Amino acid sequence: MNKHTPLALALFSGGLDSILAARLVQDQGITVRCLHFVSPFFGKPQLIPHWEKCYGLNIEAIDIGDDYIRMLRQRPEHGFGKVMNPCVDCKILMMRHAGSLLRERNASFLISGEVVGQRPMSQRRDTLNVIRRDGDVRDILLRPLSARLLEPIAAERDGLVDRNRLLDFSGRGRRSQLELAEQMGIAEIPTPGGGCRLAEKENARRYWPVLTRLPNPGAHDFELANVGRQFWAGTSWLALGRNASDNQELERLTRPGDMLFRLCDFTGPLGLARPFAGPWDIQVVQDAAALIASYSPKAVQHATEQGKPVSVRVEICGGEKTIVDAVPSRRTGLPWGMPDFIEVRDAIRKECLATFAE
Ligand code: SF4
Structure with a gap:
């Protein structure tokens, strides 16, 4: 210049x-x-x-x-x-x-x-x-x-x-x-x-739990909220890849203390759990493994035909690995899901009296 x-x-x-x-x-x-x-x-x-x-x-x-x-x-x-x-x-x-x-x-x-x-x-x-x-x-x-x-x-x-x-x-x-x-x-x-993802209802459902349930959310947490399918059960947070590129992105976003879930014998989603409120109980881990397995058609078919659970490897980033048995299911003990938009909108209105229409 x-x-x-x-x-x-x-x-x-x-x-x-x-x-x-x-x-x-x-x-x-x-x-x-x-x-x-x-x-x-x-x-x-x-x-x-x-x-x-x-x-x-x-x-x-x-x-x-x-x-x-x-x-x-x-x-x-x-x-x-x-x-x-x-x-x-x-x-x-x-x-x-x-x-x-x-x-x-x-x-x-x-x-x-x-x-x-x-x-x-x-x-x-x-x-x-x-x-x-x-x-x-x-x-x-x-x-x-x-x-x-x-x-x-x-x-x-x-x-x-x-x-x-x-x-x-x-x-x-x-x-x-x-x-x-x-x-x-x-x-x-x-x-x-x-x-702007913040202006989309689907994304508000992803972001609001991160903003309100994590004690001190950072950019990496919202980046994780952008990926794949999102599931919440109270303070247990799980993201599942929908395809190979989501799975790669989840691997990239993994941080120390996160848990990675992988099916041992079948292709399927990678699951990333971020236990920000303390280590998960084994029941929560098993529940999440069952949910993850339910998104692998081959694992579902195998479990149905053989009447046996499938194996899921759970690896704590920077820590131990374990294998859990899981019967693929979306009706698990924990109510995994995302808040619906009406719920999020009502919570936003309650918190911020000054809302505008854009
Ligand atoms: S001005 Fe509004 S729509 Fe644009 S980036 Fe900022 S929050 Fe999103």
Whole structure:
């Protein structure tokens, strides 16, 4: 970078608005470095090389998982959206992080793709102001797609950015964005929405028990919650691979003290148990082994035809191994399952009086 070229940092989700916002500023001759925030709940760092080529941007991944989970543990001040998405606190956290990088890298201002009135929770005009204030980015946050509807920031007043070349988009429609993308020659338009697991009901069922039953959940716990089939019985937590790639992922996520369950003589799911509340009783181990075996058709067939249990090897990561006999069954003594979404939603409402619709 030429030392006289101003540097701006852009919050980059990979969505169309974030692409357009970064390009609008970059097309004014300003160097833009895009920050793609990653956590167990969002982020696709594997797409960065593709995005860079496709959109002509310079992008880096920034892991904010630990900070994000701290915010969830303390509960978001502005509540959750329709599912488990704490959009306002999420944006404040990202702004704060981006603001500290701005100071560290001596950049001039931040860019975000927010559009006034686009989302009921996090992009209402008053909420945009809250995000700017609580994110500590007053006067340094440029929202190029709606800038002409908002007060000019220092970079506009100082002439670093030409405000006349910024836009006045508002509302939920995407027509203006699509037209702008066409003018910019952007051929690959990302599909709207998606990308945040916290906004999906199925994932809230995975995450809520982790957040509320583990004493001090970390990013690795939520990563485990993302994989395969999830089962809970009180504080006993078990994840089962649905296919070979889940099984590999479970092996990768194994930590000291975890228990790995494998069928000895049949192909089938790998089971990973995380006994965070103390070692499991042998009855719980046997129960889990029976459940795991029930997801192997060959083990089920064998046990039915021969009238005999199958063997399951249980290995404590960094510790002992044992073999248990199990009759494959999904009707075990313990009520293995996941909370349904209504249950999760009611628990969220009870805990956080301030909830919003997103
Ligand atoms: S949808 Fe997810 S990533 Fe997007 S603002 Fe909300 S919580 Fe953050």
